[in-house]
Amino acid sequence: MKCVTLFRQDDHLWQVFGQDPDRPDNIIDTNQYLVRSGNSAILLDPGGMEVFPAMLAALTREIPVDEIKALFLSHQDPDIGSSLPLWRRVCGPDIKVYLSWLWAGFTAHFDRDASFTTIPDEGMEVSLTHELRLRFIPAHYLHSSGNFNVYDAKAKVLFSGDIGAALVPRTQAEDGMFVTDFAAHIQYMDGFHRRWLASERARDAWVAQVSKLDIDILAPQHGLLFKGDDVKRFIEWFSTLEIGSGIAAMNR
Amino acid sequence: MVESPSVVRTQAQKSDRIEARANALLGDCRRAFHAFGNLDELAENLRILSLNAELAAGRAGEKGRAVRALTQYTRELVNRLAQIQGDMDSLRGRTFALSSTIQRTLLQLALFERACGLVEDGEHDRAAGAAAARAFADLMRMLVDTLEGMDDCVDELARRTHGVEEVVSQSDSIATNIAIEAAAAGVHEKEFRTVSDTMRHYVDDLRLMIDEASDSVRRASERGDALRRLGLDSLDELEH
Numbered sequence: 352m353k354c355v356t357l358f359r360q361d362d363h364l365w366q367v368f369g370q371d372p373d374r375p376d377n378i379i380d381t382n383q384y385l386v387r388s389g390n391s392a393i394l395l396d397p398g399g400m401e402v403f404p405a406m407l408a409a410l411t412r413e414i415p416v417d418e419i420k421a422l423f424l425s426h427q428d429p430d431i432g433s434s435l436p437l438w439r440r441v442c443g444p445d446i447k448v449y450l451s452w453l454w455a456g457f458t459a460h461f462d463r464d465a466s467f468t469t470i471p472d473e474g475m476e477v478s479l480t481h482e483l484r485l486r487f488i489p490a491h492y493l494h495s496s497g498n499f500n501v502y503d504a505k506a507k508v509l510f511s512g513d514i515g516a517a518l519v520p521r522t523q524a525e526d527g528m529f530v531t532d533f534a535a536h537i538q539y540m541d542g543f544h545r546r547w548l549a550s551e552r553a554r555d556a557w558v559a560q561v562s563k564l565d566i567d568i569l570a571p572q573h574g575l576l577f578k579g580d581d582v583k584r585f586i587e588w589f590s591t592l593e594i595g596s597g598i599a600a601m602n603r
Numbered sequence: 604m605v606e607s608p609s610v611v612r613t614q615a616q617k618s619d620r621i622e623a624r625a626n627a628l629l630g631d632c633r634r635a636f637h638a639f640g641n642l643d644e645l646a647e648n649l650r651i652l653s654l655n656a657e658l659a660a661g662r663a664g665e666k667g668r669a670v671r672a673l674t675q676y677t678r679e680l681v682n683r684l685a686q687i688q689g690d691m692d693s694l695r696g697r698t699f700a701l702s703s704t705i706q707r708t709l710l711q712l713a714l715f716e717r718a719c720g721l722v723e724d725g726e727h728d729r730a731a732g733a734a735a736a737r738a739f740a741d742l743m744r745m746l747v748d749t750l751e752g753m754d755d756c757v758d759e760l761a762r763r764t765h766g767v768e769e770v771v772s773q774s775d776s777i778a779t780n781i782a783i784e785a786a787a788a789g790v791h792e793k794e795f796r797t798v799s800d801t802m803r804h805y806v807d808d809l810r811l812m813i814d815e816a817s818d819s820v821r822r823a824s825e826r827g828d829a830l831r832r833l834g835l836d837s838l839d840e841l842e843h
Contacts, residue, residue: 400710404714404720412728415730416728416730437711440741
């Protein structure tokens, strides 16, 4: 599994893990993110059961496993958190698991012994260390009804979950983790955003709130990341897109 | 204590064998439970028969006294069958829950076994390999406990099957005695004989259930014990 460092300043790092070459074709590719500060780290959207072995192997090349102090699940999907019981076995017993209050009882189906630090709808701020605070920003209905992004004001990175996601065919995957040709990249995002993301009202609210943030890197859970001007290009593209296309199948 | 991922790697074949045998064991248990699927209906039929027999015995007056006593024994047997049915229902739930735990644990074992394979190349934090190996061992211990629980369920299933066999034997005796009473019952002979014949019919149905279940229960017992020992052997290998 690939590991790319997105940001580094002293002992403050963002790293992304993804594009596992051994991933079976029928399992959706996912990006897992590690945010580190000092001897503490939080793993964002740790991944499904099937990627756990590769993820554990890739991550422990970079960091001792007992430095992972917290897991963050942006929402309830199995490609995000079905590996939860496995991570809890290898990490410290006091590891925190952050998740929208909406999904605690549902995600317990992955791990009935896990206890969650639930995130209220308006989000919250957490301190990984004295030096590093992360904001859990609400992104409800995009696509999950209890959904959060993670913003690091120091690194200027926004982990955006399914917003910005793209289904890039393996044969077309670029060497790097970043979009280099935004216009050509749209085809891989278009169908996903139209069908998976549910609410234009929610989209408008999300655009309004992230437009106030200083973002150098927009990091989704699937596909390539956006940096620099591509962040603004993406937000502009997304702000006018028709979404919620599944409604066309209803009441026919 | 298990610290080495390489020890874990030797367990893959054992885990596969455990999975195959656990699936076969569950199949046997399912067949046994299915064989007793109509036990409550049969118990109810027997209860209704005993009530009708008691009415007939009442009409026969003095000639029906022995039959009346036999119908009361029959109702005790019906209560026993109902008890056994209730026990089997809860046993079925426990068996399937344990089976699901076994499947889930085997899946997690396979994932940790894969993880151990990937982290033992010397490029990883050593603690990760040790943590993965420890997780594997913890899961194996949990699996062994679950396999023992499954073995206990199979023993209970065998005991309940034996309980039904006892009811069959006693019901058969009651049917025979009612037939004997029928011979001396005069005008009530036909009625009592019908009761006896119907009871024999129900006894035959019970025997069919037992015949269907017996092989499955016997195989389940053998498999349950073998599985428990396989799990203990695996754990022993891991820990020494």
